[in-house]
Amino acid sequence: MVRIAVDLNRCQGYAQCAFLAPEIFTMHGDEALLYEPEPDEALREKLDRAAAACPVQAVLVDAVEPDAVDVPAEGVSHAR
Numbered sequence: 001m002v003r004i005a006v007d008l009n010r011c012q013g014y015a016q017c018a019f020l021a022p023e024i025f026t027m028h029g030d031e032a033l034l035y036e037p038e039p040d041e042a043l044r045e046k047l048d049r050a051a052a053a054c055p056v057q058a059v060l061v062d063a064v065e066p067d068a069v070d071v072p073a074e075g076v077s078h079a080r
Helices: 016-020 041-053
Strands: 002-006 025-028 032-035 059-063
Touching: 002 032, 002 041, 016 025, 016 032, 016 041, 041 059
Parallel strands: none
Antiparallel strands: 002 059, 025 032
C-alpha cells in the first residue's frame, strides 16, 4: 500500500505531478491540487516520477505494509 501526502503550504501549482501522474493528481483551477491519498500500487512508478519532478518537493510518498495500517476496533471512535 502506498500513501501520499502533499504539503499544500509548499505546493506552488507547477502541476508537474498532474502532468506525470494524472490518475493520481489533478489541478482544480490554476492553483488547487486534488489528489488520491492512497493510490493503487500499480501506479507506483508514475507516482515516484511525479514526486521527484516536483520543483519544491511538496509530494511525499510513503510505502505502508498492509499489516501496519491502523484499523479502529468496531465501536471505537477516534473523534474528539
